[in-house]
Amino acid sequence: MSNEAIVKPGTQKTLEASGAAIVNNTLAQADDASYSIATDGNYYPDARFVLTGTFATAPTENTTLVLYARPLNIDGTADADAPETTRPTQYIGVFAVNNVTTAQSLVLMAQNVPWEANYYIHNNGTGQTLSAGWKLLVTPCTIGPAA
Amino acid sequence: MTPNQQSALEGLISRSLTGDEIAAIDLLLPERNDVAIAAILSTGRVKTQPTPIGIGTVLAVMAPSGGEFLNALESKGATDANVKWALKMIEQQTFDVGHAVTRAQLEAFAGATPEMAAAVGALLAVAEVADPIHYNAVSDVLNIAEGLVTL
Secondary structure, three states, X not given: XXXXXXXXXXOOEEEEEEXXXXXXXXXXXXXXXXXXXXXXXXXXXXXXXXXXXXXXXXXXXXXXXXXXXXXXXXXXXXXXXXOEOOEOOEEEEEEEOOOOOOOEEEEEEEOOOOOEEEEEEEEEOOXXXXXXXXXXXXXXXXXXXOO | OXXXXXXXXXXHHOOOOOHHHHHHHHHHOOOOOHHHHHHHHHOOOEEEOOOEEOHHHHHHHOOOOHHHHHHHHHHHHOOOHHHHHHHHHXXXXXXXXXXXXXXXXXXXXXXXXXXXXXXXXXXXXXXXXXXXXXXXXXXXXXXXXXXOOOX
């Protein structure tokens, strides 16, 4: 069989290797790197985000850490405004948390991600602080024909 | 706890924090365990809601003093028009023990009749429901107090 549709992942990039603590109802930028589909993603339109972090006290089950994007260079060199807790700029998706204190690796598939953007994590009502040391990875991906 | 944090929490609950509450919350602030902070602030919080009642509720919750309470109202109703009509409402199961005026009158009655104060308290409690502080409300005021967000 050939030419069937398959997922084609690109090279994983670290957007944040060790983020500062994020208390409930605040947000923080994954500020180690931005992500560009041109320079980082082989022009693949989609991406898989993986957030790994811990809570010292178990968060409320099934509440969310939300991923926002701040698109960059959208009008020449002008960027969109940075997200706020009350305004996401560009909503990407959510990571639903487990009510545990062990490390959680959470995955989020996103389609048609911004061409170039900074990414932010909003601790949206978990009730607890996401401990310092969290990590955010992105892997470009697309669907194409098998060889 | 910084003055800003204390002021924010006291504003949220509309009263001053007790020494015990401050000591307990101090232990939770470094980790910002807002769920536990909200639980401390929620202890004992109640709000009243409209709760029409009748004779059956009076007899049930004021037992064994319910009958005596109704007799007292009937006796007082002979000279007090407000009590007379309040008794009518009890008979019609429309006496709202959640209404502020009703509650004030019942509390006055309890003050004047100490032997029935506990039973009247039980009747007042019928209209009370828990009024917890949600942890997101705690987070929001602390985040502002700590300069982490501006809303």
